[in-house]
Amino acid sequence: MTTAKEKYLELLKELIAIPSVSAKREHLPEAANRIAKALTELGGETTVDDSYFAPLVISHFKSEKPDAKKVMIYNHYDVQPAEPFDLWKSDPWTLTQKDGLLIGRGVDDDKGNLTARLTAVAEYLEEHENGLPVDVTFVVEGSEETASQHLDDYFKKHPELQAxxxxxxxxxxxxxEHPVITGGNKGIVTFNLKAKTGGFDLHSSLAAVVQSAPFRLSQALSTLFDENGRIAVPHFYDEVRKPNEREKQLVADLKDTREDFVQKNEVLAPLLTDLRDEDWKQALYFEPTLNIERITTGYQGAGVKTVLPAEALAKLEARLVPGMDPDLTLKAIESHLAARGFDDIVVEKTLGQAGYRSDMTDPEIIRTIDVHKDHFDEEPVVIPTSAGTGPMNYAYQAIKAPIVGFGIGYPGSLDHAPNENIRLKDYDDNIEVLKEIIASYET
Ligand SMILES: [Zn+2]
Known part of the structure; x- marks a missing residue:
């Protein structure tokens, strides 16, 4: 007889074989429908809402217990592109098992997490004839890797979602090797700055008289920061929610050292936090950022072209901490540029979402911390917020329940990169952890 674990590893294999790359908008309904089928077979009351290009899968597993609490499980079936293919040691779209690892695009981010959780619910149901002691709702979206473009609207369309x-x-x-629990993530606003100083590129002898677009743009960019990289945009920090004492302590307790950080990231330039005499860990987790991702202008080919470019483009992003609004942040940048005489620089928003941090003293979060403690026989590392970005805030705004993240990865998982992988041992541990969280609602 096939066990639940084997069954959902088979599902994982099928899901990995579906190249559901949201950036290319490929194979998204196919992945959504396959997941919906699995959830329905497991007994969930399942809906596929295909209002937008990436369908949202919702599946409810009702508890028979009176006044049962509600747990929502959020995952996504879309993945990052697998390119560059030549750096993969196995086919990215074939789940490969080797040396205790499972390898394939999306195995950690995020298809493997979903199948581990399905396994946990399936095993719990097999082992308990009275069913679940808690309502479990799976919400599986398909545009997480492209800023969860319609998750907000989907939540608005489904007010029945509660947790x-x-x-x-x-x-x-x-x-x-310590288990890690995370309670938040940063938001983001991405945007372009464009300078146009003429109708067409000119002969560069005219630089005696005419400003180039890269000159104009770099002047504008330089007003955004002081000499130590501190963001010099008025009102940028106005709404920043400062970490409380517990949050600061949790980050201070993280074992990472400045030296490891510099070495791991092969950083050659001085750390901004050293220049400013700030704590690098507190800055990494709790400070907003403003980053220039790319500057393009002029001739990019081989050899020399003496030209005075008429157009220049910079792509930027700001990572936002809770309290900050993507649009207001961009407005502050726009007003600042105008006030400094750069009202000719065109500001164009590309993507935006707000950040979120959970209260890590919430009893429902403590429950998950306690289960980790029992399971791994040690205190888990609790991180109040990740330095990265995700759509937690959409879920929080809609559901108003605390959010906590944990899963099957390890530092070598290579999410978004070639040879993405997980260790089977972590996969198995996570199945047990979720079962134990479900069981914690029995009493
Ligand atoms: Zn993900």
Whole structure:
């Protein structure tokens, strides 16, 4: 007889074989429908809402227990592109098992997390004839890797979605093999700045008289920061929610050292936090950022072209901490540029979402921390917010329940990169952890 674990590993294999790349908008309904079928077979009351290009799968598993609490499990079936293909040691779209690892695009981010959680619910149901002691709702979206473009609207369309606790998509053990629990993520606003100084590129002898677009743009960019990289845009920090004492302590307790950080990231330039005499860990987790991702202008080919470019483009992003609004942040940048005489620079928003941090003292979050503690026989590392970005805030705004993330990854998981992989041992541990969280609602 096939066990639940084998069954959902088979599902994982099928899901990995569907190249559901949201950036290319490919194979998204196919992945959604396959997941919906699995959820229905397991007994969930399942809906596929295909209002937008990436269908949302919702599946409810009702508890028979009176006044049962509600847990929502959020995952996504879309993945990052697998390119560059030549750096993969196995086919990215074939789930490959080797040396205790499972390898394939999306195995950690996020299809493997979903199938581990399905396995946990299936095993729990097999082992308990009275069913679940808690309502479990799976919400599986398909545009997480492209800023969860319609998740907000989907939540608005489904006011029936409710929860006391939201379990987020993923997580990873730290480099010392400690289990990690995360309670938030940063938001983001991405945008372009464009300078146009003429109708067409000119002969560069005219630089004696005429400003080039790269000159204009770099002047504008330089007003955004002081000499130590501190963001110099008035009102940028106005709404920043400062970490409380517990949050600061949780980050201070993280074992990472400045030296490891510099070495791991092969950083050659001085750390901005050193220049400013700030704590790098507190800055990494709790400070907003403003980053220039790319500057393009002029001739990019081989050899020399003496030209005075008429157009220049910079792509930027700001990572936002809770309290900050993507549009207001961009407005502050726009007003600042205008006030400094750069009202000719065109500001164009590309993507935006707000950040979120859970209260890590919430009893529902403590429940998950306690289960980790029992299961791994050690205190998990609790990180109040990840330095990265995700759509937690959409879920929080809609559901108003605390959110906590943990999962099957480890520091070598290579999410978004070639040879993405997980360790089977972590996969198995996570199945047990979720079963134990479900069981914690029995009493
Ligand atoms: Zn993900």
């Amino acid at each position: 006391d606790l939201i379990i987020w998509e993923s997580g990873a053990k730290d480099k010392d």
